[in-house]
Amino acid sequence: MTAAPLPKSGILDIKPYIGGEGRLDVVQNPVRLASNENVLGCSPLARAAYLAGADDLHRYPDGAATDLRAALGRTYGLNPDNIVCGAGSDELIGLFVRAYAGAGDEVLSSQYGFLMYPICAKSVGATPVAAPEKDMRTDIDALLAAVTPKTKIVLLANPNNPTGSYLNKADMKRLRDGLPPHVLLVVDAAYAEFAQLPDYEDGRALVEATNNTVMLRTFSKIHGLAALRLGWAYCPPEVAGVINRVRGAFNVSAPAQAAGIAALSDKDFIQRAIDMTNAGRTQLTDGLAAMGFKVWPSVTNFILVRFGEDAEQIRLSLKQQGIFIRQMGAYNLPDHLRITIGTRDDNARILAALKQII
Numbered sequence: 271m272t273a274a275p276l277p278k279s280g281i282l283d284i285k286p287y288i289g290g291e292g293r294l295d296v297v298q299n300p301v302r303l304a305s306n307e308n309v310l311g312c313s314p315l316a317r318a319a320y321l322a323g324a325d326d327l328h329r330y331p332d333g334a335a336t337d338l339r340a341a342l343g344r345t346y347g348l349n350p351d352n353i354v355c356g357a358g359s360d361e362l363i364g365l366f367v368r369a370y371a372g373a374g375d376e377v378l379s380s381q382y383g384f385l386m387y388p389i390c391a392k393s394v395g396a397t398p399v400a401a402p403e404k405d406m407r408t409d410i411d412a413l414l415a416a417v418t419p420k421t422k423i424v425l426l427a428n429p430n431n432p433t434g435s436y437l438n439k440a441d442m443k444r445l446r447d448g449l450p451p452h453v454l455l456v457v458d459a460a461y462a463e464f465a466q467l468p469d470y471e472d473g474r475a476l477v478e479a480t481n482n483t484v485m486l487r488t489f490s491k492i493h494g495l496a497a498l499r500l501g502w503a504y505c506p507p508e509v510a511g512v513i514n515r516v517r518g519a520f521n522v523s524a525p526a527q528a529a530g531i532a533a534l535s536d537k538d539f540i541q542r543a544i545d546m547t548n549a550g551r552t553q554l555t556d557g558l559a560a561m562g563f564k565v566w567p568s569v570t571n572f573i574l575v576r577f578g579e580d581a582e583q584i585r586l587s588l589k590q591q592g593i594f595i596r597q598m599g600a601y602n603l604p605d606h607l608r609i610t611i612g613t614r615d616d617n618a619r620i621l622a623a624l625k626q627i628i
C-alpha cells in the first residue's frame with residue numbers, strides 16, 4: 271500500500287483532546303466529576319422539549335436557529351441578529367479561529383487556557399502562543415507583551431478552565447484597550463453563570479462597546495445539555511456575518527434548539543444548580559484544605575487542586591472506587607487534578623475516599 275495522504279502542516283502536531291473519563295464497567299453508581307458537567311442533570315422542561323421533537327427527526331432543523339436566538343435575545347436583552355449558535359461552544363471556537371487565522375498567524379491565549387485553543391490554532395496551520403500566568407491567573411501584561419504583528423485572535427476563558435480563576439471588568443477592559451484593534455478578542459464565558467460576583471463581566475459590555483470582541487456561551491454547563499452540543503456567540507454584526515458564512519448550514523440540531531429554548535425558561539433549575547455549586551465548592555474546598563491540599567480559588571463548578579507527586583496515583587485509586595476526576599498532564603500540571611463540584615453526597619464520597627487513600 272502507498273502512504274496515506276498527508277494533512278496540512280500543523281495537523282499532525284495536534285495531540286487529540288481527551289475528554290474526562292466516566293466509564294468503568296465494574297463499578298455501579300460512578301461519581302463522574304471529570305468533565306465539569308451539571309451533576310443535577312438538565313431541566314425537566316428541556317428534557318420534555320427534546321422528547322417532543324422525536325416525531326420530526328426526518329426534518330432539517332431551522333438553520334438560522336431563529337426561535338432559539340429570539341429566546342436568547344429576550345433572556346439576556348440582546349439583539350438576536352448578533353447571535354450565532356453552534357454545536358457547542360467548541361464548534362464556535364473552531365469557526366472563529368478558522369475565519370480569522372491561518373498559516374503564519376498567531377493565536378494567543380493564556381498559559382493554562384482551555385486546551386481546545388491551541389488545538390484549533392494548529393488545525394488551521396496557525397501558531398498557538400501562550401502567555402505565562404501568575405498563581406493560576408491570567409496575566410494581562412504578559413498577554414499584551416506576547417502580542418506581535420502576527421497575532422490575529424486572543425482566546426480567553428473567563429472564568430478560566432482549568433484554573434477556575436476570573437478576570438474582573440476593569441481587567442477585561444484593560445486587556446481590550448491594550449490589544450491592537452485588528453486583533454479579535456474571544457471571551458469564552460462557558461462558566462459565566464457560576465461567577466456570581468459584582469465585578470465579573472461575561473464580555474457582553476465589550477462586545478457592545480467595540481467591533482472586535484465576541485462572547486461565547488454554552489448550554490453544556492449550567493443548563494446540563496452537554497450531550498446535545500449547543501453553544502452561542504454574541505458578536506458585532508460584521509463578525510456575526512463572517513461566522514454565518516463559514517458555519518455549517520444546519521449546524522445546530524432541532525432537538526438541541528428546542529431543549530435550549532426550554533432550558534432558558536427554567537429559572538428554578540438554574541438557581542438550584544448555582545446554589546448546589548456554591549455549597550459544594552465550599553464543602554470540597556474546606557475538606558481538601560483540611561487534608562493539606564492546595565485548592566486554587568474558583569468561581570466555577572470545578573476546582574483545581576495540587577495533590578503533589580502522588581496526584582496520578584490518587585486519581586487512579588479514586589477511579590478504582592468509581593470516582594472520576596480529571597488528570598491535568600495535558601495542561602503541564604501533572605501534580606494537579608481538577609474536580610467538578612458534585613452533589614453533597616458526591617462531595618462527601620470523594621472526601622471520605624481521599625481520607626482513606628492518604
Ligand SMILES: Cc1ncc(COP(=O)(O)O)c(C=O)c1O
Pocket residue numbers: 305306357358359360361384427430431458460487488489490496499500501
Ligand atoms: C472554557 C471552555 N470553553 C468551552 C468549552 C466547550 O463547551 P461546549 O460543550 O459548549 O463545546 C468548555 C468545556 O469544557 C470549556 O471549559
